[in-house]
Amino acid sequence: MATMQTFDAGLIPRPDIRSLSSGTSWASSLLQERLRTILQSSAGNIVHQAMTSLPVEADKMHRLFNASAALKMAASEVSMHLPELWRRRLFENIDDLHDPDDWDESDQLADPDSFKTFLRAVLHLGIRKNMMLGISDDGNILAGLRRGSDSLAFAFLPGDRIRWSIVEHEGDTTNSAGGTTSLERLPNTLKSYNPEAWFGDADREPTA
Amino acid sequence: MPTENLPLEDHVARYVRHRLIQFDTETKAPVGIFPDAFQLRPGERDLSVSWVEYFEGDRKTQMKAVAEHSELRLGRRDGFGVLEVAALAGICEKHGAKVRVLYEPTKDPSHSAIHRYPRNNVAMEAELANAAAGDLSLVVDIRDS
Numbered sequence: 033m034a035t036m037q038t039f040d041a042g043l044i045p046r047p048d049i050r051s052l053s054s055g056t057s058w059a060s061s062l063l064q065e066r067l068r069t070i071l072q073s074s075a076g077n078i079v080h081q082a083m084t085s086l087p088v089e090a091d092k093m094h095r096l097f098n099a100s101a102a103l104k105m106a107a108s109e110v111s112m113h114l115p116e117l118w119r120r121r122l123f124e125n126i127d128d129l130h131d132p133d134d135w136d137e138s139d140q141l142a143d144p145d146s147f148k149t150f151l152r153a154v155l156h157l158g159i160r161k162n163m164m165l166g167i168s169d170d171g172n173i174l175a176g177l178r179r180g181s182d183s184l185a186f187a188f189l190p191g192d193r194i195r196w197s198i199v200e201h202e203g204d205t206t207n208s209a210g211g212t213t214s215l216e217r218l219p220n221t222l223k224s225y226n227p228e229a230w231f232g233d234a235d236r237e238p239t240a
Numbered sequence: 241m242p243t244e245n246l247p248l249e250d251h252v253a254r255y256v257r258h259r260l261i262q263f264d265t266e267t268k269a270p271v272g273i274f275p276d277a278f279q280l281r282p283g284e285r286d287l288s289v290s291w292v293e294y295f296e297g298d299r300k301t302q303m304k305a306v307a308e309h310s311e312l313r314l315g316r317r318d319g320f321g322v323l324e325v326a327a328l329a330g331i332c333e334k335h336g337a338k339v340r341v342l343y344e345p346t347k348d349p350s351h352s353a354i355h356r357y358p359r360n361n362v363a364m365e366a367e368l369a370n371a372a373a374g375d376l377s378l379v380v381d382i383r384d385s
Contacts, residue, residue, distance in 0.1 A: 121265045128268075134258045134315045164262035168276045176262040178272050183370050185275055197275050197366030208335075208370075210275070210362030 093132045099141045100130040106147055113155055118162065125165040143171035145190030150175065153188060153215055161231055177230055184230050194218055198225050244343040246352055248326035252289035252341065253306050254278065254372055258317040261376070272373045273321050275365035286353035291343060292322060294350035300385045307382045309348045316380040321372025331371060332357070335364035 103126050111119055129142075150173040166174035168187055177184045180201075187195040189212070196218065197210030213221045222230075246252065254277065262272030280287060295305035303322075307314060325341050332339040332354075340355040358364070 125265065128263065129259055131317075134317045136257075136313060136315065139257070139259065162265040164265060164272065166262065166274045166276070167259040168274070169279075169281060174260070174274045174276060176272055176274060178262065181370070181374070183272055183366070183373070185366060185369075187274075187276065195362060197362045199366050199370040206367060206370075208363040208367040210366050212362075 092135060092137065095141070096130040096132050096135055100126050102144070103142060103147055106144070107151060110151060110155060121162055122165075129165060129167055140167070140169060140171040142167050142173055143190060146172040146188045149173075149188040149190065149192050149194065149215065152192060153186070153194060153218070156215055157219060158231070179229060184225070192216070196221065198222075200225070246291055246325045246341045246343055247293070248324075248329070250325050251292040251322050252325060252328065252352060252354075253292050253303065253320040253322045254287070254289050255310065255312055255314075256319045256321055256372075256376075258315055258319070261317070261319050261378075262373075263317075270319060270376050270378055273319075273369040273376060275362060275369045277321070278365040278368045278372075280357060280359050286355050287357045289341070289352050289354060290320070290348065290350040291352045292350070294343075300382075303377060303382045304385065306350060307379055309350060311346065311348050311351075314379045316383075317378055319376055319378045320382070321369070322375040322377075323368065323372050327371060328354070328368065331367045332364060335361050335367070337361065337364065 163175040192215040
């Protein structure tokens with residue numbers, strides 16, 4: 033079982049990522065290895081190949097199927113660290129996003145580097161709450177969380193950069209904030225916004 | 241044609257692609273809009289919207305007309321988020337942008353544009369998306385209504 037430690041904001045348990053580089057436990061080493069695979073090995077390459085090497089004339093359904101499959105394969109590389117229900121919903125979400133009936137030829141397929149940032153964020157931050165996914169006009173993976181009328185949204189950019197925004201209501205007042213930060217700094221950035229409420233069911237331990 | 245500001249009490253509908261709509265993971269109902277739906281695309285100077293009250297009738301009839309007259313290829317799970325002009329302008333002003341919402345018909349007679357709309361104002365885009373999500377309709381529901 034992976035060692036759990038406190039989320040940087042002091043509220044949310046997450047896998048002990050900091051110990052990965054020193055390899056202090058077999059679970060940490062395994063997680064480190066899995067994270068490395070996203071960046072360096074087959075799944076990441078498969079994502080790139082499926083999304084960048086297809087012939088232009090390949091029909092829409094074929095391209096969408098391949099794109100969807102590539103994302104799922106990348107996620108499968110770390111699936112043992114994701115709760116079963118969360119993973120199943122992620123896959124359903126990926127399928128929904130690639131429904132040929134909804135897809136226009138001008139739409140951009142998901143950027144594989146953005147999806148890597150998404151996966152790393154999920155593992156690094158211990159986000160387990162069901163997120164609603166989207167794809168931006170430039171192919172970045174989007175994730176949204178809602179609590180009543182409040183909303184928290186992320187755009188996962190290549191290279192572990194994350195654009196975030198939050199909208200909260202307090203009586204008649206609406207507070208909003210947003211910016212772009214790194215994956216490493218995101219927990220600290222969100223400290224002021226009650227992360228426990230947003231990632232409240234993030235306390236399930238990884239299954240590894 | 242003289243410049244025509246939309247009445248503050250009227251409403252505008254912003255078209256939202258399905259991949260920018262937040263669908264509940266369990267019910268699949270549309271519950272939110274990603275802030276990216278309120279970003280200017282490269283090359284765009286103004287944010288395009290449809291003037292809901294340009295069309296007569298009740299809200300359902302108006303939204304049906306908005307969808308019918310849109311110059312875009314609408315997918316069944318694409319949607320429209322509606323905002324009151326005053327509320328939209330108020331949110332933008334709160335974030336430092338004094339926008340003008342002008343009637344600028346194209347082939348779509350309800351087409352309007354938000355001028356002086358800033359780029360890279362993530363918090364403003366998030367607040368607009370959050371507000372528009374309160375009155376969000378899918379194309380399939382608008383057509384079937």
